[in-house]
Amino acid sequence: MKAAVLVAPDEVAVVDDRPEPSCGPRDVVVAVHGVGLCGSDLAVISGRRAVPSLPWVLGHEAFGVVIAAGEEVTDRFAGQRVVVEPNYPCLACPACAAGATAGCAHRRAAGITEPGLLAERVAVPARFTWPVPADWDETDVVCVEPFTVALNAVRMSGLAAGDRCLVAGAGSQGLLVAMAAAHAGGVPYIVEPHKGRRALALRLGAGDAAGLPAGTSFPVVIETSGAPEAFERALERLAPGGTLIAVGQSPRPARLTTFALVQQRLTVRGCLIYDHPADFSRTIAMLGEHDLHPGRVLRERFELAEAPKAFARAAEIAGKTWISLPRTEETHP
Ligand SMILES: [Zn+2]
Ligand SMILES: [Zn+2]
Incomplete structure (x- = not known):
């Protein structure tokens, strides 16, 4: 075989x-x-x-x-x-x-x-x-598993309808997170250094965070790249009281000051895959009900x-x- x-x-x-x-x-x-x-x-x-x-x-x-x-x-x-x-x-x-x-x-x-x-x-x-x-x-079926990861990250973030959401990294997981954020009623913006990946994210409906006025902050940030530098920059975009969900991971340390964490009342949470059986069940029901x-x-x-x-x-x-x-x-x- x-x-x-x-x-x-x-x-x-x-x-x-x-x-x-x-x-x-x-x-x-x-x-x-x-x-x-x-x-x-x-x-x-x-x-x-x-x-x-x-x-x-x-x-x-x-x-x-x-x-x-x-x-x-x-x-x-x-x-x-x-x-x-x-x-x-x-x-x-x-x-x-x-x-x-x-x-x-x-x-x-x-x-x-x-x-x-x-x-x-x-x-x-x-x-x-x-x-x-x-x-x-079959193209949708092959994406059920990574889309479940994305939907779980968005759900964990507490993203509310109408809220801006910054998605750091437009690899395949970032693209799926942006799609899941839009489905939740959020307004996803992407930050991604790779030109082609950024362009694809925009074609799929995300906004370009680079096009927003300087200092624009986000109540929700989802970091998918795993690069500590991207995590640090993403954290700086978080609005006071906001939530950063880390999906990407790295053994290299990222800097985070407790001053910013406390003064800005930030929540930083790691999101690992999904839980059985609730999350797959939810994804499959959702794909049956919506043209995602x-x-x-x-x-x-x-x-x-x-x-x-x-x-x-x-x-x-x-x-x-x-x-x-x-x-x-x-x-x-
Ligand atoms: Zn995978
Ligand atoms: Zn167990």
């Missing part, structure tokens, strides 16, 4: 020697149709994010069709189109019991602690697959054989990159 694997730091290969996935009693096997690429994948490839072993199957933003279900699975069946929720909390610890599954200390993550999903077929826990209608465009089309952030599509190029492009281009796989489920029942 084919898969895209990391063979050494900064070296991605497509191999054809992966064993077929084995379906546990509570798993389903999914024939993968598409996988979105994001900054987490790039962190794994560069070695900034350590993985348990090499070669390592990459990818986590996957959708496809169920081709087999384990003996204890009663609510998934072959032929069902599903999106994978690629973080698997334990659902038993105090954080999970409180519904805050992003904080689960035992959480497993596809592509990071567990083998990734950029393979022809993958076994995943059935409860972490979400059925989606067959008529949804998060797939608008996609710019380049590659075949599985082109995975090394796809990851290289993901680091450079404006917009999101994804890999689509041929429909092989008929030949592998």
Whole structure:
């Protein structure tokens, strides 16, 4: 079976020697149709994010069709189109019991602690697959996971209708955050040094923060780039009493004075992925009710054989990159 694997730091290969996935009693096997690429994948490839072993199957933003279900699975069946929720909390610890599954200390993550999903077929826990209608465009389906991250960040920010929101960074996550902020009734503005990414954000409906009068501040700032310098500059744009949500992350320190924090009564909060099952459930319901089309952030599509190029492009281009796989489920029942 084919898969895209990391063979050494900064070296991605497509191999054809992966064993077929084995379906546990509570798993389903999914024939993968598409996988979105994001900054987490790039962190794994560069070695900034350590993985348990090499070669390592990459990818986590996957959708496809169920081709087999384990003996204890009663609510998934072959032929069902599903999106994978690629973080698997334990659902038993105090954080999970409180519904805050992003904080689960035992959480497993596809592509990071567990083998990734950029393979022809993958076994995943059935409860972490979400059925989606067959008529949804695949470009929107492949964005369900990162859009859930974006919607969660906006919800956590408390952005109110009519409020300006500064989105720092117009990588794929920043574009999705701007889209989520607009859907919440906010008015997103982007700050982004990469010309192409900034232009794409404006085309997708965000305002250009550089065009606002000097000193314009924002009740909500969402930092998606992870660059400490961008975090520092974004913090300076926060209005008194405002909230900064950090989505991007870096091990390098960012400066923050307690004087500013206290005098301006600022809230700074980290937002890590999403909680199971509430957040995916909400995203899928929302996509069913509104013409949101998060797939608008996609710019380049590659075949599985082109995975090394796809990851290289993901680091450079404006917009999101994804890999689509041929429909092989008929030949592998
Ligand atoms: Zn991702
Ligand atoms: Zn847990």
